Amino acid sequence: MKEKKRFLSISVFYAIAILFRYLAVKNNLFHFTDNQLIQILLRGIGPALGAFASAMVFNIPLKLSLKGNYQNILLPLLIFWIFPIVLIGTVTYIQEAEFPFLLLFTVLVYGLLEEIGWRGFLQEQLKDLPKLQSITIIAVLWFIWHLNFEFTGSNMIFLGVLFLGTWGIGKVYSSTYSLLAVAGFHSLNNFFRNGLHEKELILITILLAIWIGFMIWYKRNYKAAV
Template sequence: MKIDWKNIILFVLIAFGISYPVQQGYLTDFFLSFTKNSFISESEYLLAGFSTLIAAIVVLTFHQNLSKRITILGDDKIKNALILVLPIIAFSISGLNNNFGMNESFYGFAFALINTIYAFTEEFGWRRYLQNALEGLNKNLKYIFIGVIWWIWHLRFETQFDIFIFPLICICGGFLLGKLADDTGSILPVTAMHTLIILTTNSGIFGINEIMGIGIVILGWILIELLWKRKKAHNTVHN
């Protein structure tokens, strides 16, 4: 499949153009005007996710013959939906410490839910559009390319960590998430993995609650995978 670089560049320009004022803090006062004293008051990054979502929606209206390898639900719709909601369930059980005086379980639920929505908005752009648009490119190059774009999109260049370590995190993360999207054909498992990364890095001090939440998620994902393999084996025998 021929790669339409013109529309890919348009996607990148729109995503960067919308995310720039967010990443540079120009919308901080606006964000605080309606989130002050709420549990997301320090999560201005949530606005940035709309940049990739909007860019993808705009470019999808122009980009013809786009690959449909990766969709929202994929082929195993129920399985992928269960994978998506598992971090929300897990962190509702484990709870999360917070400085807002909120019940830990409710905060775990609310923080996981809002970040699942955020991760979906990002991954709709990175996977549903950009990864499909790069179909035909060598897979490893595709994952690395998206990882590099993801790093630059954050516009973090102030420290040595931002310049030397953070790009490696984005490239490795892009590789992992890209392969997961190709393997499942859905952005939901990718969204769930992205959410888990956020929950274990942006929720505050990494402690027993986070460890317990991660453990529940991993065990749940393993159980879902085993159940689906058993279901497929059962269907194969009876067919």
């Protein structure tokens, strides 16, 4: 009975996630606005809606938290949201005389909407499965959700990236349970919409080093304090 409920709840979650993704990227139904930022959010809203709908239908408690294991919300907000906005925004302003605050914030919210579904709901539903099996299921469903089925080398690389991302972001989630943290990691690639070049790779490296270092520092000091 438990397995049946899990299968049905995941099916409902995924059907809604796929439906809204299709409406956002393959259909004109959501093209009611020319606002690029709203269009970005609509492309990522499906997993969150699917998670909330499935939780309601099957009476599943969602353990969603912005701060997670951190003592207050300010720490993850500063480290995983404000810091990348300031860093990337400042570099962009120096090079292009433009500070894309709204775009960067929107990308983080987009990542948050996805992570409510992939980590907050789906990873929790699959947490009692063997780790490799859980990672594989999430990565494949995440890949299919993007609705890009061309059998090309770049798509196979993208699938590999999603496997690594599922493992890495999953580790961040299981360590922090902070949606702000996982949304930050999720958004790393989406920050750079014009591709990854030397500047972008340097910024990603800086962010990863600071974020991972902060998580290790906080975990050690928190355990020491306890």
